[in-house]
Amino acid sequence: MALSDLLTHNPLQIRFSKWIDRRLPPVQDITLNQNKIFIFPSRAGLGFFVLMLLIIILAINYQNNLIFAVCFWLFGLMLVTIFHTFANLSGLRLSTGPVKPVFCGEQAAFPLRLFSPGRGRQTIEFVWEGQCHEVHSLAENGELTIELPFLVIRRGRFTPPRLLVKTYYPLGLLRAWTWLALDWRCIVYPRPEFTGAPPPTVGVGEEEIRHSLNEGDDFNGFHTYQPGESLRRIAWRSYAKGQPMMVKEFTEPLSRDTWLDWNALQGYDSERRLSILCGWAIEADREGQSFGLRLPGSEIPLGHGEQHLTNVLEQLALYGE
Numbered sequence: 561m562a563l564s565d566l567l568t569h570n571p572l573q574i575r576f577s578k579w580i581d582r583r584l585p586p587v588q589d590i591t592l593n594q595n596k597i598f599i600f601p602s603r604a605g606l607g608f609f610v611l612m613l614l615i616i617i618l619a620i621n622y623q624n625n626l627i628f629a630v631c632f633w634l635f636g637l638m639l640v641t642i643f644h645t646f647a648n649l650s651g652l653r654l655s656t657g658p659v660k661p662v663f664c665g666e667q668a669a670f671p672l673r674l675f676s677p678g679r680g681r682q683t684i685e686f687v688w689e690g691q692c693h694e695v696h697s698l699a700e701n702g703e704l705t706i707e708l709p710f711l712v713i714r715r716g717r718f719t720p721p722r723l724l725v726k727t728y729y730p731l732g733l734l735r736a737w738t739w740l741a742l743d744w745r746c747i748v749y750p751r752p753e754f755t756g757a758p759p760p761t762v763g764v765g766e767e768e769i770r771h772s773l774n775e776g777d778d779f780n781g782f783h784t785y786q787p788g789e790s791l792r793r794i795a796w797r798s799y800a801k802g803q804p805m806m807v808k809e810f811t812e813p814l815s816r817d818t819w820l821d822w823n824a825l826q827g828y829d830s831e832r833r834l835s836i837l838c839g840w841a842i843e844a845d846r847e848g849q850s851f852g853l854r855l856p857g858s859e860i861p862l863g864h865g866e867q868h869l870t871n872v873l874e875q876l877a878l879y880g881e
Contacts (some may be wrong), residue, residue, distance in 0.1 A: 575612055580722075590653040592725075596738050598751075599642065605733035608638065638733060645734040648681055648727045657705070661873070663838075664715045664751040669707040670744050675818040676702050715834070715877050718746045726745050738826040750872045753835035786871050817862055818851035820872070829871045834876050841876070845869045855879055 569758050584596060601609065606636030612634050619627035672686070676698035688693045712719050726737035784806060793807050818842050825833045837853070844851040845864070852862040853872045862873055 568724075577764045578677060580739060581741070584587055584722075584739065586740060586743040589651045589739065590742075592649050593714050594646075594650065596740075597646060597736055598738065599646055599699065599734055599736045602735045605638075605735075608634070621855055626774065637731075641733050644730050645736045646728065647679070648729045649725070649736050649738065651677055651679070652681060652684070653677065654725075654740070654742070655828045656744050659744055659746040660713060661747040661749060661870075661877070663749045665711075665713060667709040667711050668718065668720075668746045668748070669709055669745070671705060671707050672742070674698055674704045674706065674758075676700065682727075684725065684729075688721065689724070705866060706794070712746065712748045713786060715750045715831075716881055717878070718748050720744055720746075728746075747874055747877050749877045750831070750834040750838045752839040753832070754839040754843065755836055768849045784879050801821070818849050819854060819862075820844070821854045822856060823854070830880070834879060838873060838876050841869060841872045856860050 567851060569870075584667075590596070612631055615627060615631040615634070618624070619631055641693050653675040657673060659668060662668045668795055674696070678701070680700045680702070681698040683695055683697055686692065686696070686706070686793075688708065688710055691710050694706065694708065696704060696706060698704055708723070722739045723851045724737060724739055727821050728734055728735055784804060794805060798806055818840075820837045822833060822837070825836055828836070841851065841853070843865075845868075848864065850862045850864045851872075853860040853875060855875065858875065860868075860875055863871075
C-alpha cells in the first residue's frame with residue numbers, strides 16, 4: 561500500500577494513522593526494534609508462496625518425495641529470509657540533525673545520522689513518496705550521516721511527513737519497514753522578489769552631518785576657528801600669511817538607513833508584500849546598509865550583519881503564525 565493511500569479520508573485508514581501516531585510518535589532519536597518494525601511479503605514473496613502452494617499440490621497428487629523435499633526446502637528458505645530481513649533493520653539507530661533555513665521553492669536538506677551497532681546493514685531505503693528515494697548500506701558498527709532533500713512550497717515552520725524506512729534484503733521476498741515521524745524543524749523564508757525599485761530610505765539630517773565633521777578623511781572646506789578645537793587641523797600656512805585662523809573640515813560619508821515597511825507596499829496581497837520585503841532585505845544586506853523591518857504588530861530596529869538579516873528573514877517567514 562502506498563503511503564499516500566494512508567492519508568485519505570477513509571475511516572479505516574484514519575484509524576490506522578492514529579494508531580501509527582500512538583505507536584510511533586515524533587522523536588529526534590530512535591532505535592528500531594520489534595515494536596517499531598513491520599514485515600510483510602513483497603510481490604515477489606507472494607509469488608513465491610503461490611509457487612510453494614503449487615509444488616505442495618503436485619507433491620500430494622503424485623506422492624513424490626523429491627517434490628516434497630523441494631517444497632520443504634523452499635519453506636525453510638522463507639523462514640530464514642524472515643529472520644535476515646528483520647535483522648537488517650532491527651537495532652538500527654537514527655537521529656536527526658539541525659535543518660538550515662531555506663527560501664520557499666527550494667529543497668530543504670534534512671540531516672539524518674545512522675548508527676549500525678553489532679552488524680552491517682545492506683540496501684536500506686529511505687523514502688518520501690514523490691520527493692526522495694535513497695538507498696544506503698552501513699558497515700558493522702558503522703556511522704553514516706545522510707541528507708534527505710524535500711521541496712518546500714510554503715513559507716513558515718515546516719515539518720516533513722513521515723519517513724518510510726524499508727528493506728528487501730536479502731532475497732526480495734519480504735519487506736521490513738517502519739514509518740517514522742522524525743522531529744525535524746525547518747524555517748522557510750518567503751520567496752524573494754527583486755523588483756529593482758529601491759526600498760524606502762531615511763536620509764541623513766543636517767544635525768547628523770554636523771556631527772560627522774572632522775571624523776573622516778574627505779576634505780570638506782574651512783570654517784572659522786572656535787576655542788577648544790584641535791590645533792592639528794588649523795590651516796597654519798594661511799594664518800602665517802595674515803589671514804584669519806581657519807580650521808580644515810573633514811567629513812565621513814554616512815550610510816542611509818533603510819526601513820522595510822509593510823505599509824509602503826499598498827495594493828499587494830500579503831504573500832507578495834512578504835516576498836518584496838524579503839528581496840529588499842537581501843539587497844540592503846548586500847550593500848552593507850543598516851535596515852529595519854516594520855510589520856503589523858511587530859518591528860525589528862535598525863541593524864546590519866548576518867544575524868540581523870537572519871532575524872528579519874525569520875520574522876517574515878513566521879508572519880501570521
